[in-house]
Amino acid sequence: MAGTHGGPPLVRASVGLPAKSLGNAALWLAAFLSGFVIEEPAPYELYMVLLSVIWLAFGLKLRPEFGPLIICMMLYVAGGVASIPMAQEFGDAVMYIAVSGFLAITAIFYAAILADEPDRFRVIQSGYTISAVFVAMIGIAGYFNLFPGAEYFTLYSRARGTFQDPNVFGPFLVLPTMLIIQKLLRDSVIRNFALLLPLAILLLGIFLSFSRGAWGVLVAAVLVVYFLALVTEQSNRRRARLVFLGFAGILACAGLLAAALSIDTVSDMFSQRARLVQEYDGARLGRFARYALGFQMVMEYPLGLGPLEFNKYFPEDEHNVYLKGFTTYGWLGGFVYIAMALWTVCALVPLLFKSRPWTAFTQCVFAVFVAHLILSVIIDTDHWRHMYMLYGLAWGMIATDKIEQKRARRQRLAAA
Numbered sequence: 001m002a003g004t005h006g007g008p009p010l011v012r013a014s015v016g017l018p019a020k021s022l023g024n025a026a027l028w029l030a031a032f033l034s035g036f037v038i039e040e041p042a043p044y045e046l047y048m049v050l051l052s053v054i055w056l057a058f059g060l061k062l063r064p065e066f067g068p069l070i071i072c073m074m075l076y077v078a079g080g081v082a083s084i085p086m087a088q089e090f091g092d093a094v095m096y097i098a099v100s101g102f103l104a105i106t107a108i109f110y111a112a113i114l115a116d117e118p119d120r121f122r123v124i125q126s127g128y129t130i131s132a133v134f135v136a137m138i139g140i141a142g143y144f145n146l147f148p149g150a151e152y153f154t155l156y157s158r159a160r161g162t163f164q165d166p167n168v169f170g171p172f173l174v175l176p177t178m179l180i181i182q183k184l185l186r187d188s189v190i191r192n193f194a195l196l197l198p199l200a201i202l203l204l205g206i207f208l209s210f211s212r213g214a215w216g217v218l219v220a221a222v223l224v225v226y227f228l229a230l231v232t233e234q235s236n237r238r239r240a241r242l243v244f245l246g247f248a249g250i251l252a253c254a255g256l257l258a259a260a261l262s263i264d265t266v267s268d269m270f271s272q273r274a275r276l277v278q279e280y281d282g283a284r285l286g287r288f289a290r291y292a293l294g295f296q297m298v299m300e301y302p303l304g305l306g307p308l309e310f311n312k313y314f315p316e317d318e319h320n321v322y323l324k325g326f327t328t329y330g331w332l333g334g335f336v337y338i339a340m341a342l343w344t345v346c347a348l349v350p351l352l353f354k355s356r357p358w359t360a361f362t363q364c365v366f367a368v369f370v371a372h373l374i375l376s377v378i379i380d381t382d383h384w385r386h387m388y389m390l391y392g393l394a395w396g397m398i399a400t401d402k403i404e405q406k407r408a409r410r411q412r413l414a415a416a
Contacts (some may be wrong), residue, residue, distance in 0.1 A: 023041040023088045024123045026051055027113060031127030033174060034385055035135040036162045044385060045102065046275050052248070064398035067112040068347075069391065072340035073104035076325075079333025080307060087306030096307040096328075106385070107392040114396025115403065121361045124393070132256055133198045135161040136205030143208045154334035157269060159208040161411060167379055170206045170214025171372065178221050178364040184243060185229045186360060207260060210269050213379050217371040224367035228352055290314050294323045304330035323378035327383070341373050344391065347398045354401070362397045369394055 018411060021254040031206040035043040062070060087093035122203055139161030140146075142153025153161055163169040169234055180199045184192055206214050226246060233239045234289070260269045298304065305327045311317050326334030348366045351359070368392045381387045 002096040023055075026121065026282050027120060027122050027129040028053075031124045032131040033172060034128065034389060035131035037168075037385055038160075038164055039163045042385075045223050045261050045332055048101070048109070048282045049107050052105055055109070055113075058111075060112050060251070061110070061116060062112060063115050063399055065402040066108070066115055066395040068343055069111055069340070069395040070108055072336050072343070073107060073391075075336045076333045076340070077101045077104050079304070079329035079331075081332045082332065083304035083328060085306075086301070086303055087309050093307040093309075103383065103385065103388040107388040107395075110389055110392025111395040111399060115399035117121060118358050118397070118400040121393070121396075122360050125176075125179060125361060129198070131221075132173050132176040132205075133201055134162075135169070138162055139169060139205045140201070140208060147218065157265075158210040159205060160323050161205065166209040167213055170209030170211035171217050171222070171375065171384075173206050173209075173367045174214065174217050174221055174371070175364060175386070175390070177206065177218065178225055178368055179361070181222065181249075182225050182229070182360055182364055185226070185242060187408065189245070203253075203256065204260070205278055207257075208266075211377045217375050219366065220371040220374060221364075223369040224370065225363060228363050228367075232353060249344065264374060268390050290316070290318065291320055294320075294327060298323075298331075298334070302327055302331045303328075304333070317379050317380060319378060321379070321381045324380050340391075344394050344398075345373070347371060348394055351397055351401050358397060358400065365390060365397065 013391075017297060019177050030044070030048060032250070033042075035048055036043055037045075045395050075096065084090065084093045087123060109408050110124070114124075119338055121354060126354040138153050139159035142150045142161070143159040145151055155164075159169065161169045163172065166375065171204055177199065179203070180195050184199075203218075216312045226242070229242055230239060233242060261270060284299070293314070294310065305313070309395055310324070310327045322338060325337040348362065348369070351362050352366060356362075372390060375381065
């Protein structure tokens with residue numbers, strides 16, 4: 001034991017390096033498995049339970065720097081627990097809130113992992129990106145029925161890949177898409193020419209999901225990342241290059257869209273899905289009417305309606321995570337979720353303009369996270385695994401910045 005902790009540096013390195021490599025491999029696998037949730041419990045969930053327990057047992061720290069995430073997540077789940085007695089189906093309600101609690105733990109886990117060692121963002125980025133490309137390929141193959149049984153990876157003639165719903169499949173692909181786009185904006189396109197293939201696969205996967213939400217998240221995230229690239233670029237020559245790449249990207253997307261729409265089945269589905277308001281949105285008890293009626297209703301129920309109870313009063317579920325916060329988690333959960341979302345955005349903004357090795361990653365996380373918050377107005381993102389991952393990644397970066405600031409202050413005091 002003494003040799004392990006007090007031996008020569010070479011001995012300590014030889015002991016620590018395999019453990020670190022094994023830990024990074026386990027983390028990479030977690031990010032990779034996040035794309036496979038077509039059945040529940042998904043491999044990702046079972047694996048994350050084991051991984052979280054093992055990592056905590058080996059000393060993963062819950063730091064005060066991401067304390068707001070821990071407090072908000074726990075209060076959110078507590079609101080759900082208090083709402084369980086309101087539900088008619090007690091067993092289903094308990095299971096739903098248990099899943100919420102598990103996902104809250106995954107968010108805290110990712111925050112702790114990055115706060116402990118910020119460079120792990122590269123491991124997560126790699127696992128997530130490879131998973132997304134693979135999942136997108138499966139969705140594309142399913143849409144075009146490229147092998148027997150491929151239609152299993154579609155739903156309502158839309159690509160869903162290894163997800164239960166195309167509306168989750170499409171948004172899941174956006175973060176790695178943005179990471180590749182940002183890489184092409186920051187660095188030479190020629191040197192990163194190989195990235196164009198996975199980028200095309202991801203974009204086609206998002207398009208074939210025929211999810212208006214996914215399209216909106218992609219457009220919003222691209223605009224935010226492109227704007228940040230422009231305003232943070234100091235060189236006029238490189239800023240002019242960004243303008244050129246912007247126009248080139250628009251032309252390339254137009255060309256890809258034209259090619260896709262030349263296929264009759266794709267064109268028909270696109271014309272149907274591209275309508276801003278669908279019949280189920282504007283009907284008498286459609287999506288938008290349920291929002292107004294639902295918010296009026298929960299004003300009379302401080303503990304909420306109970307998990308999975310909203311569709312017993314209306315034809316469908318909430319399709320709005322902020323409304324669901326109040327119906328499923330009571331007033332406590334509803335207000336806490338809104339506070340947590342705003343707190344996360346406000347805490348992330350200052351990090352976008354700092355020169356750090358992880359700034360580019362943080363900018364992409366910010367863009368996709370904000371786009372998802374907007375999407376959450378029309379879609380229920382409550383149990384989206386990658387949404388909780390985004391919360392964890394965001395607070396991991398926030399905590400990293402706070403830790404660096406504290407370290408810098410200590411160094412200044414020591415030098416004085």
